[in-house]
Amino acid sequence: MPSLETRIGELRLRNPVMTASGTFGYGQEYAEFVDLNRLGAVVVKGISLEPMQGNPVPRVVETPCGMLNAIGLQNVGLKAFLNEKLPFLRQFDTRVIVNILGNSVKDYVRLCQHLSDAGVDAIELNVSCPNVKKGGIAFGTDAAELGRLVESVRKASSVPLITKLSPNVGDVALFARVAAEAGTDAVSLINTLVGMVIDTVTRRPKLSNITGGLSGPAIRPVAVRMVWEVHRKTGLPIIGMGGIMTTEDALEFILAGASAVAVGTANFVNPGASVEIVDGLERYLAKARVSSVRELVGAVRT
Amino acid sequence: MSRLFKVPLLSNTEVADGHRLASFALPRETRAPQAGQFFMVGIPGLQDPLLKRPFSLHRMTDEGRVEILYRIRGKGTRLLAERTTGDVIEVLGPLGKPFPLDSTGRPVLVGGGLGAVPLVQLALSLAGRSPRIFLGARAGAELLSLDWFRKADPETVVSTENGEAGLKGFVTEPFRAYLEDSGPTCTVYACGPTPMLAAVSAICRDRGIPGYVSLEEHMACGVGACMGCVTETVEGYKSVCREGPVFPMEQVRFSFPGGSPERGGP
Numbered sequence: 001m002p003s004l005e006t007r008i009g010e011l012r013l014r015n016p017v018m019t020a021s022g023t024f025g026y027g028q029e030y031a032e033f034v035d036l037n038r039l040g041a042v043v044v045k046g047i048s049l050e051p052m053q054g055n056p057v058p059r060v061v062e063t064p065c066g067m068l069n070a071i072g073l074q075n076v077g078l079k080a081f082l083n084e085k086l087p088f089l090r091q092f093d094t095r096v097i098v099n100i101l102g103n104s105v106k107d108y109v110r111l112c113q114h115l116s117d118a119g120v121d122a123i124e125l126n127v128s129c130p131n132v133k134k135g136g137i138a139f140g141t142d143a144a145e146l147g148r149l150v151e152s153v154r155k156a157s158s159v160p161l162i163t164k165l166s167p168n169v170g171d172v173a174l175f176a177r178v179a180a181e182a183g184t185d186a187v188s189l190i191n192t193l194v195g196m197v198i199d200t201v202t203r204r205p206k207l208s209n210i211t212g213g214l215s216g217p218a219i220r221p222v223a224v225r226m227v228w229e230v231h232r233k234t235g236l237p238i239i240g241m242g243g244i245m246t247t248e249d250a251l252e253f254i255l256a257g258a259s260a261v262a263v264g265t266a267n268f269v270n271p272g273a274s275v276e277i278v279d280g281l282e283r284y285l286a287k288a289r290v291s292s293v294r295e296l297v298g299a300v301r302t
Numbered sequence: 303m304s305r306l307f308k309v310p311l312l313s314n315t316e317v318a319d320g321h322r323l324a325s326f327a328l329p330r331e332t333r334a335p336q337a338g339q340f341f342m343v344g345i346p347g348l349q350d351p352l353l354k355r356p357f358s359l360h361r362m363t364d365e366g367r368v369e370i371l372y373r374i375r376g377k378g379t380r381l382l383a384e385r386t387t388g389d390v391i392e393v394l395g396p397l398g399k400p401f402p403l404d405s406t407g408r409p410v411l412v413g414g415g416l417g418a419v420p421l422v423q424l425a426l427s428l429a430g431r432s433p434r435i436f437l438g439a440r441a442g443a444e445l446l447s448l449d450w451f452r453k454a455d456p457e458t459v460v461s462t463e464n465g466e467a468g469l470k471g472f473v474t475e476p477f478r479a480y481l482e483d484s485g486p487t488c489t490v491y492a493c494g495p496t497p498m499l500a501a502v503s504a505i506c507r508d509r510g511i512p513g514y515v516s517l518e519e520h521m522a523c524g525v526g527a528c529m530g531c532v533t534e535t536v537e538g539y540k541s542v543c544r545e546g547p548v549f550p551m552e553q554v555r556f557s558f559p560g561g562s563p564e565r566g567g568p
Binding site for chain 2: 025032062067074
């Protein structure tokens with residue numbers, strides 16, 4: 001049987017399929033639809049030190065082959081996550097990766113200390129949420145700030161560190177390189193692209209936040225290109241994401257250079273999508289007589 | 303485990319201009335849907351539109367089929383309307399919290415327009431407790447499920463804004479008058495446009511009457527994962543799909559453009 005096992009730096013995964021942060025709640029929401037034991041990892045909704053309320057509605061609007069969201073990072077906060085959400089996820093035989101966000105380097109450092117102590121499997125730094133005014137995005141679009149943040153956070157974390165990069169920059173490989181030099185173990189590519197939809201009857205934006213993050217199949221070619229570029233220029237381990245709906249979509253990312261993939265918006269359409277992709281990858285490897293999925297990472301013939 | 307299933311449409315017929323009634327059967331292992339719950343429905347394999355659409359349970363038929371009643375509003379509902387009996391749809395559900403049935407006193411139902419759909423099964427489930435029903439709409443043509451409501455309450459009170467059917471005016475007027483005559487030993491269930499829900503909640507609050515409202519919001523996932531469909535409550539934002547759509551009235555903080563709750567609604 002072909003091997004689906006993969007690695008993100010030091011982090012070993014049973015298979016390369018994860019759920020993307022913000023699209024899978026804290027795992028509990030989908031536990032009755034999906035066998036969480038079959039996933040390579042669950043990446044939970046972004047956590048901040050204190051609970052966050054998020055933006056007013058409308059927070060979501062559908063777009064051609066995709067959707068815009070401006071949730072505004074509503075989350076239960078670190079304490080409730082550790083006490084109420086993490087124990088549930090620990091019942092399953094899957095990796096738990098915690099996405100974190102803050103307004104300052106200090107916030108991120110404290111989150112990393114607590115989560116390292118709690119023994120989560122990895123931490124994903126959210127420096128790319130386009131829907132909040134402060135923090136997050138400021139680190140993701142300023143290379144010097146990003147380097148400073150990753151360096152501090154690296155020292156505070158005893159678990160693998162993944163930096164989720166913003167696609168809303170000119171040269172994404174530059175940011176990947178900065179994060180790597182500052183000590184990140186891997187990068188997630190890509191977060192949502194900033195977009196906007198206007199209601200022509202009311203002449204108002206359809207989202208209360210005016211702009212939002214575009215996700216779904218509409219952004220996939222952009223995401224695949226960015227993964228390919230970062231893989232080629234840095235060789236960093238990459239978790240590829242952006243509109244993955246099917247096994248073929250996941251394979252595109254792997255061939256472009258992703259060591260693992262995350263399924264996001266597809267969860268909303270088909271909660272079983274991630275597990276179907278695990279099965280599909282296994283079938284693909286068997287049919288193509290490839291012994292390990294790792295042989296396909298970056299194997300696009302250009 | 304999975305409650306996402308592909309099933310054939312068993313019917314999909316026009317019941318009024320731009321409105322259709324569709325039905326499908328649930329796989330045996332699915333738990334029985336209850337009044338107030340909803341389904342996310344989509345066409346398999348489509349990427350545009352990408353997301354499923356939420357539809358409230360209209361009624362469980364005698365054969366145990368799920369009935370949904372919908373208005374053609376955009377691309378998603380238009381594509382659904384084009385499907386015919388035998389075409390396969392993709393369904394996630396039943397989802398959300400149902401209306402609690404173990405309420406005190408006489409059940410009083412207040413519905414507005416197409417928003418009254420979730421009250422149909424509720425009325426039928428409560429038929430043995432002689433519910434009192436108030437139905438409002440802008441025009442007579444919008445009173446789509448009146449026959450079902452009359453099965454549960456033959457004296458269902460109808461109001462239309464244009465006076466085409468029943469009383470002329472907002473549904474909140476006869477509802478308020480009824481409460482004044484009958485005293486507070488009842489539980490109110492309301493579903494309809496937000497201004498109507500706000501008005502009904504204010505009327506109940508003033509009289510110390512308990513009640514429930516069923517809310518609507520733009521949804522992406524339907525299961526509480528994306529946090530897209532929140533509503534403001536006294537305990538902060540709550541997800542309409544998972545923590546609702548049915549909420550105790552006193553929990554919801556109504557806010558909407560144009561008008562105070564006391565002005566009433568359709």
